[in-house]
Amino acid sequence: MTLPISVDRLRENPKYHFLKFCEKEHDVALPLISKVTNKKLSLLGYHTSLSNIKALCGTIEMQPDIITKCYFDNCGLTDNVTSVLLKGMLALDYPMQFVTKNNEIGSQSLVQL
Numbered sequence: 001m002t003l004p005i006s007v008d009r010l011r012e013n014p015k016y017h018f019l020k021f022c023e024k025e026h027d028v029a030l031p032l033i034s035k036v037t038n039k040k041l042s043l044l045g046y047h048t049s050l051s052n053i054k055a056l057c058g059t060i061e062m063q064p065d066i067i068t069k070c071y072f073d074n075c076g077l078t079d080n081v082t083s084v085l086l087k088g089m090l091a092l093d094y095p096m097q098f099v100t101k102n103n104e105i106g107s108q109s110l111v112q113l
Contacts, residue, residue, distance in 0.1 A: 014063045021055030032056055033066070040069040047076040050084065057088025069097040079106030086112035 015033045027049055033056075035041055041056075048056075060067055070089070077085070082105055089096045090112060 012063075014059050014066045017062050018055050018059045021058045022051060025051035025054060027051030027055075033059065036067055039065075039067055040071065041067050042069075042071040043075050044071075044073045045075070048081070050081050053077075053081050053085050054088075057085065057091075060088065061091065064092055064094065067096070068094075069099075071099045072101070072103055074102040077103035079104045079108045082106075083108035083112055 018033045032041065032043070032048065032052060035043060035046070070085075072085075077100065082100065082103060086098065086109055089098055
């Protein structure tokens, strides 16, 4: 059985993967992937949820070439959320630049480093 071209394209679309991860977590999908420019995700004052960060990590894992740098400034990241984000990034097979400013980094995050 051959799938329609549109379904094949969806499987390659990082926004689609992000939405599916958010749906699985029963959370509202913030448009994080649309904030990626030149393989850099730069968020300033953009509050995210744990589910959205898990979805972001899952999307990056499935499509690792979409992001190489992440910048989070005043995004309301708690120690737990930062820990999940770092864990997801460290699982990748390539180095990723990660900058956080005005977010919480505690013992859970430090364990990942």
